[in-house]
Amino acid sequence: MTRFESVKALVFDVFGTVVDWREGIARDAAPVLARLGRRDIDPRAFADAWRKRYQPAMEECRSGRRPFTRLDVLHRENLDGVLQDHGIDPATLGEAVLEDLNRAWHRLDPWPEAVAGLTRLRRKFTLAPLSNGNVALLTNMAKRAGLPWDAILGAEVAQAYKPQPEAYLRTAEILGIRPAELCLVAAHNGDLKAARACGLATAFVHRPTEHGPDQSTDLAPSEAWDAVAKDFQDLAHQLGC
Known part of the structure; x- marks a missing residue:
């Protein structure tokens, strides 16, 4: 029996695996930077810095130094920080512009x-995100x-951020299945390693341009994952869908 004969649900890392965050953030940041007259800031570099x-x-949340805080709040704080790093006072943009730019993470495009x-x-399988994103963002x-x-399961459902074991184990519990009946699909070896340690099946999907054309990480599987696919169509073919 192959590992996938016992799998009932596939859960997916989202940022980078399902959607192209870098291009989406750059697209929404570009007009804001242009309005500020900061054409010296490359929108993709801005996305990388964010x-x-x-x-x-x-x-900060994983360590217990801060209570669990949903990702929308962390993203907004990080936006203020990256603007300040570029010598921009966030207040000059106004709250409406800042909130709209922060919601760029809600508007990311999927890979083709x-x-x-x-x-x-x-x-063949139940599908859900297993993401550090919050429910509103993912919805x-x-x-x-x-x-x-x-189903849409945000990090606040598990009250944990990957790679904390609770993120994987509570997701299986919420779906009413054993960890061995759950498979994480991700483009990130570290995520898969943490999932495997919790007893999940694992599927690596190549996303060689998540970080742009000069990406140097996660270009190949680092372990013998249960499946390795070039994209979701290839994974569907391998799993008989």
């Missing part, structure tokens, strides 16, 4: 084959992008 604050902000691949996978993203989730 994203660079992502893990340190969540680590993602929706079609997910639709195929849904024929708005799914609505706009047409992501065919069966």
